[in-house]
Amino acid sequence: MLKDIFGKRRRYASIPSEQGKMDVPEGLMQKCKGCNKIFYRKEVKKSLHVCTNCGYHHPLTAWERIDSLFDVDTFVEWDAEISSANPLNFPDYIEKLEKDQKKTGLNEGVVTGKGLIDSHPTAFAVMDSNFRMGSMGSAIGEKIARAVENARKEEIPFIIFSASGGARMQEGVLSLMQMAKTSIAIKRFSDAGGLMISVMTHPTTGGVSASFASIGDYNFAEPGALIGFAGRRIIEQTIREKLPQDFQTAEFQLKHGQLDKVIHRKEMRNTLAQLLKLHEKGGE
Amino acid sequence: MKHVLDFEKPVVNLREKIAELKKITQDSEMDLTDEISTLEERLKVLEDDIYGNLKPWERVQMARHGERPTTLDYIERLFTDFIEFHGDRLFGDDAAIVSGIAFYKDKPVTIIGHQRGKDTKENIRRNFGMPHPEGYRKALRHMKQAEKFNRPIICFIDTKGAYPGKAAEERGQSEAIARNLMEMAGLTVPIVCIVIGEGGSGGALALGVGDHIHMLENSTYSVISPEGAAALLWKDASLAKHAAETMGITSYDLKKLHVIDEIIPEPRGGAHRDVDEQAKFIDTVLSKSLKTLATYDEEELLEKRWEKYKQIGDYTNR
Numbered sequence: 355m356l357k358d359i360f361g362k363r364r365r366y367a368s369i370p371s372e373q374g375k376m377d378v379p380e381g382l383m384q385k386c387k388g389c390n391k392i393f394y395r396k397e398v399k400k401s402l403h404v405c406t407n408c409g410y411h412h413p414l415t416a417w418e419r420i421d422s423l424f425d426v427d428t429f430v431e432w433d434a435e436i437s438s439a440n441p442l443n444f445p446d447y448i449e450k451l452e453k454d455q456k457k458t459g460l461n462e463g464v465v466t467g468k469g470l471i472d473s474h475p476t477a478f479a480v481m482d483s484n485f486r487m488g489s490m491g492s493a494i495g496e497k498i499a500r501a502v503e504n505a506r507k508e509e510i511p512f513i514i515f516s517a518s519g520g521a522r523m524q525e526g527v528l529s530l531m532q533m534a535k536t537s538i539a540i541k542r543f544s545d546a547g548g549l550m551i552s553v554m555t556h557p558t559t560g561g562v563s564a565s566f567a568s569i570g571d572y573n574f575a576e577p578g579a580l581i582g583f584a585g586r587r588i589i590e591q592t593i594r595e596k597l598p599q600d601f602q603t604a605e606f607q608l609k610h611g612q613l614d615k616v617i618h619r620k621e622m623r624n625t626l627a628q629l630l631k632l633h634e635k636g637g638e
Numbered sequence: 639m640k641h642v643l644d645f646e647k648p649v650v651n652l653r654e655k656i657a658e659l660k661k662i663t664q665d666s667e668m669d670l671t672d673e674i675s676t677l678e679e680r681l682k683v684l685e686d687d688i689y690g691n692l693k694p695w696e697r698v699q700m701a702r703h704g705e706r707p708t709t710l711d712y713i714e715r716l717f718t719d720f721i722e723f724h725g726d727r728l729f730g731d732d733a734a735i736v737s738g739i740a741f742y743k744d745k746p747v748t749i750i751g752h753q754r755g756k757d758t759k760e761n762i763r764r765n766f767g768m769p770h771p772e773g774y775r776k777a778l779r780h781m782k783q784a785e786k787f788n789r790p791i792i793c794f795i796d797t798k799g800a801y802p803g804k805a806a807e808e809r810g811q812s813e814a815i816a817r818n819l820m821e822m823a824g825l826t827v828p829i830v831c832i833v834i835g836e837g838g839s840g841g842a843l844a845l846g847v848g849d850h851i852h853m854l855e856n857s858t859y860s861v862i863s864p865e866g867a868a869a870l871l872w873k874d875a876s877l878a879k880h881a882a883e884t885m886g887i888t889s890y891d892l893k894k895l896h897v898i899d900e901i902i903p904e905p906r907g908g909a910h911r912d913v914d915e916q917a918k919f920i921d922t923v924l925s926k927s928l929k930t931l932a933t934y935d936e937e938e939l940l941e942k943r944w945e946k947y948k949q950i951g952d953y954t955n956r
Contacts, residue, residue: 436953441895492950527897541821569816569819581812583807583840592801593804601804
């Protein structure tokens with residue numbers, strides 16, 4: 355009918371495809387998540403994605419982190435080919451993995467390897483919260499355990515930057531068991547005299563905070579990072595009271611004796627280098 | 639039977655009917671023996687049908703059954719001269735975990751387990767078996783003691799999870815759990831862990847790093863409760879039943895995933911139907927475990943423990 359042709363109502367909503375979203379070119383400007391001020395993206399990048407106005411630490415990708423810490427061209431990646439299977443045949447899991455692989459260019463939510471920080475050799479693992487919220491499944495557990503084993507065999511320190519919402523639901527109890535697997539690997543490394551430094555970045559919660567992230571010889575965090583075992587909402591529902599604003603922040607954890615130090619991103623490389631130096635054989 | 643689960647109602651109804659007929663036969667001249675034996679035949683078939691083939695969600699209900707035996711019920715039946723000890727020496731004593739020493743077949747052992755209450759009052763005192771950090775730290779203190787005196791450690795796992803509370807976070811719930819995982823990895827005495835009810839997340843695992851892990855047939859062990867999983871994955875807690883099926887949380891699932899060693903059978907209708915018999919089933923598996931583990935020297939024990947966890951997981955190379 356004629357009115358169908360001229361009708362104002364659109365019969366189909368147009369939903370932008372995922373591909374479309376990814377194709378949008380990066381803007382010139384970026385809004386700070388802490389103070390909502392607008393900055394030149396270039397400027398933000400220069401300050402390691404820390405807001406020059408309010409100090410908010412925006413998340414770094416795994417490779418941005420590596421670039422911010424390691425001496426140029428010294429980082430060698432390990433086990434890049436390891437990625438998740440779908441042990442429980444969980445519906446849509448593989449599709450979600452593939453989407454995040456495309457989005458991040460990573461095979462899984464952690465990058466491991468070794469390199470030099472201010473000329474000090476160290477094994478390294480860094481989680482990327484852009485990949486399935488940094489949730490830990492079998493592949494992440496395996497990569498971290500292998501990195502720790504490599505550090506033990508090569509007798510070099512192990513540094514890990516965590517960023518994770520916790521265990522990966524889609525792998526069920528196998529995710530839970532990665533907490534044990536990584537912790538046992540760290541115990542073996544520690545017993546052999548290895549130095550482990552854990553840095554918790556936003557967010558480090560659930561099964562990751564309740565395993566390797568909390569058992570470094572030194573436990574650090576970036577300012578403002580959310581760190582805790584149970585989620586705020588679950589706690590509020592359980593105890594039926596509102597939690598303070600700063601609950602489970604890095605500063606809160608420091609105050610409660612759960613951290614050695616909160617370190618600003620621009621101090622991170624130097625602090626780690628200093629610690630590595632302090633632990634070198636003979637104290638040189 | 640106070641708590642009857644929905645799916646077992648047909649069995650209970652039939653059982654009641656048989657009891658009624660028996661009473662009539664006894665009390666009157668009427669002989670209903672034939673009818674009774676027919677019904678008993680039917681009961682057997684019905685029981686086989688219902689209990690022989692429990693669905694994941696039905697096992698969840700079994701694991702949570704109000705009358706399901708707890709750690710203390712098994713301690714009473716499996717060990718002699720049990721003495722409970724208290725406190726983490728740092729903050730307090732957590733009644734959600736019981737811990738102590740006893741004899742098991744004339745050999746001293748350390749026993750640690752989550753402890754739920756049997757009624758509301760006890761549940762409040764024991765915080766529904768959901769520990770705070772001091773519970774895990776008490777457990778670790780006793781594990782270290784077991785190591786010093788060369789006693790095997792037996793852990794009973796039965797918790798919905800570590801308590802999600804403000805105080806628990808302030809005192810380092812994460813660290814307490816993580817510390818236990820790490821330290822249990824290095825204990826030079828045998829550790830046998832048995833999931834007797836719900837094995838909920840990190841709060842369960844913090845007593846669960848061992849040389850042998852066993853599960854009662856109708857217990858569950860999972861990364862998150864079915865309700866929690868449904869809320870997280872599908873934003874709808876009422877899909878818990880579906881989550882229980884998808885997440886692979888039964889003893890049979892964990893056996894298939896190579897996470898546990900043995901499934902300990904339960905009496906027909908669940909552990910609460912016959913606690914003595916259940917204790918005997920546990921006894922058989924536990925004594926076999928301890929006998930095997932006693933043949934390893936310290937180095938072998940730790941190496942095998944690492945090998946056990948190292949193989950857990952499923953990933954690809956691509």
